[in-house]
Amino acid sequence: MEDITGNLIKIIQKMPKKDRYKLYQVLKKRYPLEKRKNHRVKLNTHAGYTSLECFGKDMIQDISVGGVFLKTMAPLAIGRPITVTIPSADGSHTIKVHGEVVRVTDDGVGIKFTQKG
Structure with a gap:
């Protein structure tokens, strides 16, 4: 089997710097390295959730101002609204946020926050 990645690297290394930069600009637009706008923070805590399909309690893997990644095997579909209930660090209260499965x-689902409830 041909080593496509290796061959691409060899070809790119032979290209003039100007051409490499042009190629980089094209590839960067087509295949962005990072789509997230907000910094993520690792957060291994249980959170409750409810959606049209199901409800349950699973682990939050990480969270940002814009959303959360929920480790779950639940059958959640892209575009579906979901409400996530996140406990405070000391467990004294919870924060309920509304979002959409994106x-x-x-491993789970990425949820974009739509509003805080």
Whole structure:
């Protein structure tokens, strides 16, 4: 099997710097390295959630101002509204946030916050 990545690297290394920069600009637009606008913070805590399909309690992997990644096997669909209930650090109260499922992976779902409730 041909080593496509290796061959691409060899070709790129032979290119003049000006051409490499042009290629980089094209690839950067087409395949952005990071789509997130907000810094994520690791947060391993349980959170409750409810959606049209299901409800439950699973682990939050990380959180940002714009959303949260919930580690879950629940059958949540992209575009569905969801409410996540996040406990405070000391467990004395909870914060309820409303969002939309924007990404589904084998590990869980990415949720974009739509409003704080």
